[in-house]
Amino acid sequence: MNEIPKRTIIQKYHVRGILITVILSLLLIFSSIMTGVDWSEFFSNLGQFFALLGRMANPDWQYLNVVVQPIIETIQMALLGTTIGTAVAIPFAFLAARNLVKSLLVRGVTRFVLNLVRTLPDLLLAALFVAIVGIGPTAGVWTLAIFSFGMISKLFYETVETIEKGPIEALRAAGANKIQIIVFAVIPQVINNFISYFLYTFEINVRASTVLGYLGAGGIGVFLQRSLSSFRYDQTAVIIIAILIVVVIIDSLSNTLRERLL
Amino acid sequence: MMTKQPLISFKNVSKIYNNGTVGLKKVNLDIFQGEFVVIVGLSGAGKSTLLRTINKMHNITDGDITINGESITPLKGKKLCKLRSCIGMIFQNFNLVKRSSVLRNVLIGRVGYYPTWKSVLGIFSPEDKKKAATALQRVNLAEKIYARADELSGGQQQRVAIARVFMQNPKIILADEPVASLDPLTTNAIMDDLKNLNREFKMTVIVNLHSVPLALKYADRIIGLRAGELVYDKTITEVSEQDFKTIYQEEGAIR
Structure with missing residues (x-):
């Protein structure tokens, strides 16, 4: 009766694991063949890469004065975009949460809209908004707002779905309505996570907005593109170093804050 | 003399959950103002369900419940919130x-x-x-x-x-296993708190308990449930300890 059962052949020879490894390797090989990626080309061009690095090795430090203003603009764009996106995302997050909204229809429609928004890549959004509102930081702010809305709403409703349901029950039993339940039982449980996710999204947006300028959506990216297309690699180097410093500072700041919160 | 009107009245109340589980089966029960009622029974006998039908946290599938002579079955929205705001509830996990x-x-x-x-x-x-x-x-x-x-x-x-x-x-306090996760000393303190509210303010208290000794110590009246049916209902002076054997009998063991 109480014996250890024999393993099947599939379990004994790890057939499943081996099969998955083989399939994945084949997929990798086929996709590199079909896209025509030539490895020899990659290595033969390595010299060019080092030549470029060499030209960047002498940064034009004078250029720093020009760069400061657009870098600040980039951070401001990210801050505005994240804030607007978050403000709009909060009501949607509550509507999409399974433990708050019983109606499958409301939840389904909300989630469908959110999924739709999330499928739009930020670069596409930027191109779109540059076409609509014209070149400049306004397009960048709109892009980041919509991008953060998609991301924040998902992170938020998933947080709301993990809360304890006991306090909600207690509020309901005390005669509270939906809004009172959200304010008194839900928000205290999620607020720290919400702030943490806001900071995380802000961090991502600072990084993203450096690239957005490439499409004319304002910020430091505009200058990055200008220097590259005029082959002023000494200026490019300054911009990259400046972006690096700003991103590292903001990342570590938001990380420290988030660790304190959770 | 006119008979006293019950505060809470169950008339043929049944509750069947969506998955087919029977919560309550044709329960008839009158609870009067100022009583301290303890409900005993095995897990799954319908104690929590009974309690939660009083403030409509659970809806009943058949019969009617009245509070002060008024049916609560059709209540919705604002009126339901108003009803709930004068019924207090205590939970096992404090919430x-x-x-x-x-x-x-x-x-x-x-x-x-x-x-x-x-x-x-x-x-x-x-x-x-x-x-x-x-x-x-x-x-x-x-x-x-x-x-x-x-x-x-x-x-x-x-x-x-x-x-x-x-x-x-509140006029009514519903307590669902209020001491199940507490040590014996704290248990007495909590039960005393409930009893004081009952004595001082004439609040009607209905408590679900697992422990028979606690029920005997605090109740004015003990109600027993088994498989959703009301099988026992006596005031404390009439209760004898043998009675609990029938309440706690396994379903299959009933003759």
Whole structure:
């Protein structure tokens, strides 16, 4: 009766694991063949890469004065975009949460809209908004707002779905309505996570907005593109170093804050 | 003399859950103002279901429940909130908002009496704040008023829950296994708190309990449920200890 059962052949020879490894390797090989990626080309061009690095090795430090203003603009764009996106995302997050909204229809429609928004890549959004509102930081702010809305709403409703349901029950039993339940039982449980996710999204947006300028959506990216297309690699180097410093500072700041919160 | 009107009255109440489980089967029961009723029975006998039909946390599938002669079955929306705001509820897991202060948790008992905008902005009247302090003093937790709820022990959390219920100024208190996760000493303190509310303010208290000795110690009247049916209903003076054997009999063992 109480014996250890024999393993099947599939379990004994790890057939499943081996099969998955083989399939994945084949997929990798086929996709590199079909896209025509030539490895020899990659290595033969390595010299060019080092030549470029060499030209960047002498940064034009004078250029720093020009760069400061657009870098600040980039951070401001990210801050505005994240804030607007978050403000709009909060009501949607509550509507999409399974433990708050019983109606499958409301939840389904909300989630469908959110999924739709999330499928739009930020670069596409930027191109779109540059076409609509014209070149400049306004397009960048709109892009980041919509991008953060998609991301924040998902992170938020998933947080709301993990809360304890006991306090909600207690509020309901005390005669509270939906809004009172959200304010008194839900928000205290999620607020720290919400702030943490806001900071995380802000961090991502600072990084993203450096690239957005490439499409004319304002910020430091505009200058990055200008220097590259005029082959002023000494200026490019300054911009990259400046972006690096700003991103590292903001990342570590938001990380420290988030660790304190959770 | 006219017969006294019951406060809560169950008439042929049945509850079948969506998955087919029978919660209650044709329950007829009258509970009077000021009684301290203890409901006993095995797990799954329908004790929690019975309690939760009184404040419509569960809807019944058949029959009718009246409170003060008025049927609660059709109540919805605002009227339902109003009904619930004068019925207090105590839970096994206390159900406090752990990250909020004790004071805020106690004031939560009052939100049903406020318009949404006022409560959301945290505007509570000075009388209610004073009442919250009194409520905490009653359960010996005055010094914890500004502490966060999760800093308290289990017994203390349940006493905050009692203060929260006291804030509601309820006519009826429903307590669902209020002491199941507490040690014996704290258990007595919590039961005493409930008994005091019953004595001092004539609040009707209905408690689900697992423990027979506790039921015998505190109840005015004991009700037994088995598989959703009301199988026992006697006032404390009539109860004998042998009676509990039938209540706690396994379903299959009934002759």
